[in-house]
Amino acid sequence: MATTKVPEVRDIMRIERIGAHSHIRGLGLDDALEPRQVSQGMVGQLASRRAAGVVLEMIKDGQIAGRAVLIAGQPGTGKTAIAMGIAQSLGPDTPFTAMASSEIYSLEMSKTEALSQAFRKAIGVRIKEETEIIEGEVVEIQIDRPATGTGAKVGKLTLKTTEMETIYDLGNKMIDSLSKEKVQAGDVITIDKATGKISKLGRSFTRARDYDAMGAQTQFVQCPEGELQKRKEVVHTVSLHEIDVINSRTQGFLALFSGDTGEIKSEVREQINAKVCEWREEGKAEIIPGVLFIDEVHMLDMECFSFLNRALESDLSPVLIMATNRGITRIRGTNYQSPHGIPIDLLDRLLIITTSPYTEKETRQVLKIRCEEEDVELSEEAHTVLTRIGMETSLRYAIQLISTAGLVCRKRKGTEVQVDDIKRVYSLFLDEARSSQYMKEYQDSFLFNETQTSAMDVS
Amino acid sequence: MDADSQFVLQYMTEIEEAAEDVLTTKQQILDLNIKRNTNREALNALKTAVCDSEKVQVCFGNMFIKLPTSKTKEILKRDQEQLDMQINDLRKGLKAKVNHVYEMQGKPELRGYNLCPLTSDEVMAINSILKG
Numbered sequence: 124m125a126t127t128k129v130p131e132v133r134d135i136m137r138i139e140r141i142g143a144h145s146h147i148r149g150l151g152l153d154d155a156l157e158p159r160q161v162s163q164g165m166v167g168q169l170a171s172r173r174a175a176g177v178v179l180e181m182i183k184d185g186q187i188a189g190r191a192v193l194i195a196g197q198p199g200t201g202k203t204a205i206a207m208g209i210a211q212s213l214g215p216d217t218p219f220t221a222m223a224s225s226e227i228y229s230l231e232m233s234k235t236e237a238l239s240q241a242f243r244k245a246i247g248v249r250i251k252e253e254t255e256i257i258e259g260e261v262v263e264i265q266i267d268r269p270a271t272g273t274g275a276k277v278g279k280l281t282l283k284t285t286e287m288e289t290i291y292d293l294g295n296k297m298i299d300s301l302s303k304e305k306v307q308a309g310d311v312i313t314i315d316k317a318t319g320k321i322s323k324l325g326r327s328f329t330r331a332r333d334y335d336a337m338g339a340q341t342q343f344v345q346c347p348e349g350e351l352q353k354r355k356e357v358v359h360t361v362s363l364h365e366i367d368v369i370n371s372r373t374q375g376f377l378a379l380f381s382g383d384t385g386e387i388k389s390e391v392r393e394q395i396n397a398k399v400c401e402w403r404e405e406g407k408a409e410i411i412p413g414v415l416f417i418d419e420v421h422m423l424d425m426e427c428f429s430f431l432n433r434a435l436e437s438d439l440s441p442v443l444i445m446a447t448n449r450g451i452t453r454i455r456g457t458n459y460q461s462p463h464g465i466p467i468d469l470l471d472r473l474l475i476i477t478t479s480p481y482t483e484k485e486t487r488q489v490l491k492i493r494c495e496e497e498d499v500e501l502s503e504e505a506h507t508v509l510t511r512i513g514m515e516t517s518l519r520y521a522i523q524l525i526s527t528a529g530l531v532c533r534k535r536k537g538t539e540v541q542v543d544d545i546k547r548v549y550s551l552f553l554d555e556a557r558s559s560q561y562m563k564e565y566q567d568s569f570l571f572n573e574t575q576t577s578a579m580d581v582s
Numbered sequence: 583m584d585a586d587s588q589f590v591l592q593y594m595t596e597i598e599e600a601a602e603d604v605l606t607t608k609q610q611i612l613d614l615n616i617k618r619n620t621n622r623e624a625l626n627a628l629k630t631a632v633c634d635s636e637k638v639q640v641c642f643g644n645m646f647i648k649l650p651t652s653k654t655k656e657i658l659k660r661d662q663e664q665l666d667m668q669i670n671d672l673r674k675g676l677k678a679k680v681n682h683v684y685e686m687q688g689k690p691e692l693r694g695y696n697l698c699p700l701t702s703d704e705v706m707a708i709n710s711i712l713k714g
Contacts, residue, residue, distance in 0.1 A: 216693065253699030286612055289619035292626045317702060349608070350615035354673060358693060406698045 143203075143522075146496040150208040152176045164492055165208055167485035168201050174476045175205050179212055182414060182442050191435055191443035193420070193470070195463055196478030199518040202446040205478065206416045209444065218362055218413030218441075220245040224422035232386045235430050240387070242434055243364040245441035247411035248399055252357045255316035257291075259284050260327045260346045261308050266298055282312075284347045297321075309333060311344050316352075360411065363439065366395050396439060413441045420445035421464030424456035428466050435472065445473075486513045486521070493522050499529035500539040508545050516554035524548050593686075600683045607676050611669055618665045621658050628655055 150172050151162030158165075158172040165172060171194070178192055194202045210219040220241055227237040259282035266278035278293035280301070293301070297319065304321050306312055309330035314321050325342035371387045402408035417423070423431075434440060445465075452464040461467060481489065487510045494501045501509070505528070513521030525540075527548040532540045553561065562569075628638065628651060638654055639646045649657075677695065684691060 249693065249697065251697040251699045252705050287616045287619065289616075290623055292630070350612045351619065352615060356699065358695075358697070402700075406696070407700055407704075409697060 144207045146492050147204050147207045147211060149212045150176055150179065150205070156180065161488050161492075163208070163211075164496075165201075165204065166488040166492065167481055168205065168478050171196075171201075171205060171476045171478045172208070174474075175209055178442075178444075178474065178476075179209050182209075182213065182217070182412075191431075191445065191469075191473045193463065193465070193473040193475045194444065194446040194478065195475060196448065197480055198448045200478040200480055202448065202478055203418060205476070206418070206444055206446060209414065210416070213414065216247075216360060217411060218245050218247040218360070219416065220413065220441075221416040221418065223418045224420055224427075227423070227427065234424075234427055236386050238427060238430055239392070239434070240364055240367075241415055241417075242441060243367060243392075243439075244362050245413040245415035246363045246439055247360045247413055248363060248366065248402075249358060249360050249409040249411055250402070250407065252359065254355050254357075256353055256355050257282065257314040257316060257351050258324075258347045258353055259311070259351050261306060261310045261312060262288065263308055264301065264306065266293070266302075282351055284349060284351055286349060287351060289351060311347065362413075363395065363399065366399070367392060370395060399439075410439065412439075414444055415441045416444045416446070418446050419448075421447045421449040421452065422455065425454055425466070426456065428454070428469050432469055432472070481518060483510060483514055486510050486518060489513075489518060490521060490525065493525055497526050497529065499525050499532075501525075502539045502541050504542050505540050505545050508542050512545070512549065512554075516556060520554040523552070527552060597683065597686050600679065600686055604676065604679045604683060607672055607679060611672050611676070614665050614669050614672070618662060618669070621662050621665070625655065625658050625662075628658075 146164040149163035149165070151159050151165035152172065153159060156173060156176045158169045158176070160167070160169070175194075194205055196202050206221070210221070213219055222241050227234045227241075229237060232240075262281040262283050264278065264280050266276060268276050275295055276298050278298050278301075280291045280293050280297075282289060282291065300319065300321050304312075304323055306321065306323065309327050311324045311327050312321055313324060325344040327346050328343050329346065331343055367387050371391045399408060399410065403410060431443070435443060447463045447465070449464045451460055451462050453459065454461050454464055454466055459466075462470060465473075487506065490506065490509055490513060491501075494506075509521050509524060509528075512524065524545060528540045528544040531544045531547050532538075535544075537544070635651075637648045637650050640649050640654055640657075641647075681691060681695065
C-alpha cells in the first residue's frame, strides 16, 4: 500500500508516556463524513465510524443535547478508540468527560452523586470577562517626593504606543504600586482601569541594548499598537461542576485542586442552575452541552440506570456516550436478563452503534500504527507473525507483544524486531487462552481449588 | 470576462471593502482616543497649574482665543463626554463589522462573541476557577 507519510508535529512532553489509545487523533473522516480506511490512527470499522461521525456533527451543532449513544461490540474492536476519536474531533472547547462505570462505587459519595458530578463536568458554560485596560510602554516616570519626607507624593507617568503618547498624573496609590512593581522607563505595562492593578508584560525591544547584563527572566515584547485605552474581552469556558465546587460553602475553592470534593448539596446545584439560566437569559452565558463517556456501562446497577433515565431528560444534560462489550446478560443488582446488561427502557432511548471484529488486513494496520506510536521497528516477517498472533489470540495481546519484543530487541542491540524476538516474548508471556489452558491442566496443584466451579461470574 | 471571474472579482471587492471599513473604524477610534487623552492632559493641567480667576489661551483650529478658565474646563468636559460616547458607539459597531468580514470569508463566527460581559462582582466570584 502506497502511503505518503505526513510528518506530524507533536509536543515532546506528550510522548513521554504512551497510552493504549494515544495514537487516536480523530475519527478519520473526510469532509463528506465518509470514513477513510486508515486515517488519524483509526483503521477499519467504517460503518461505526461513519455513524460516530454523524453523531459528532449533531453534537457540534448542539442538536442532540440530552441524548445517548451506545457503542456495543466485542472486546478489542475499538469501542474506546471511537469514543476517543469523538473526543479528539470535538476540539478543546467542548467538554469531554470520560469515566469507567466502576468509578461510581466509592465509599465517599453515593452512586448518584458520583454520576451527577460526572454529568455536570460534561456541561460547559461560556462566559465573558471584560476589562478596560491602559496598555503601553513607559517612556518616563517622574516622581516628586516632598522635601520634608512626609506628605503626598506627586508624579507623572508618560506612556506610549506605536501610535500615540500621553502623560498621566499619578496619585499616591499609583506611585506606591508602580514602585512596588519596580516599573521603570522601557517597561511595557498594563493598568487595569477598574482595580488599578499594574502588571508588567516585559521590556520593550527598543530598550534591549540599555544594559549589557540582564537577568534571564527579562522578557522582551513589542511596543503595543493602537490606542492606549483598550477594552479587553476574554471568553472563558468553565464546567458546571467547577461552579458547584466553588459555591459549596464548606469546601472553599481549594477543593477543586485536591480533587476530593465530597458531596455537593442539591440546593447548591439548584441555585447554580437558576443562576446559569438567568445568565443565559441575560445573554451573559452560553451553555455548551459536552459529552460524557461511560466505559464498561454494564457495571452500572439498576439504580444508576433509572437515574440516567431521569437525568437525560433534564434540560442541562450532556450527550451521553456509553460503551459495553456484553451480550445478553444480567442487569447488575437484579435477576433480569437484558441485552448489553442495560434495561430495555433505557436501551429504547439510545442510538446504538456496533463495532465488528477486525479483519486480518485491518489487524495488520493497527499493529503498524501502534509500532510507530511506540517507536518500535518491525521487520516484515515479524509483522506477519504478529498479525497471525493478533488474529488467533487477541489484538490487545499482540499490541502488548510490540513493546515487550521491542525491549528484547534492544537488549540484543538490534534495531529491528525479528521473528525470534516475537517468539521469545510469546513464550515468556501467556495470552488469555494459553493461560486458561494452563489453569485447566494444573488446577489441582493450585490453592483453594474447587473443581466444580464453572465459568467465573463477572457481571 | 466571463461570469465566473466577474463573480469572483465582485466577491473579492466586497470583502476588501468590508475589511477596509473595519480598518477605518479602528483608526477612527484611535484618533478619538488621542484627542481624549490630550483633553485629559489639558484638564489636569488646568486643575493644577492655573488658578481659576485667570484667563487661559485656548487653541481652536489655528487661532488662539483667551477664555476664562472655568469656561474652558466646561468646554473640555463636554467634549470628553461626547468623545466617550462616540468611542463606545464605534466599538459596538466594530464588532458587527468584524463579524461581517468573517461571515463573508466563510469563517466560523468567533466563539462567545456576542455574550454580554459578567459584572465585576460575578467575575470576582468566579475568579478562582478562571485563574486556576
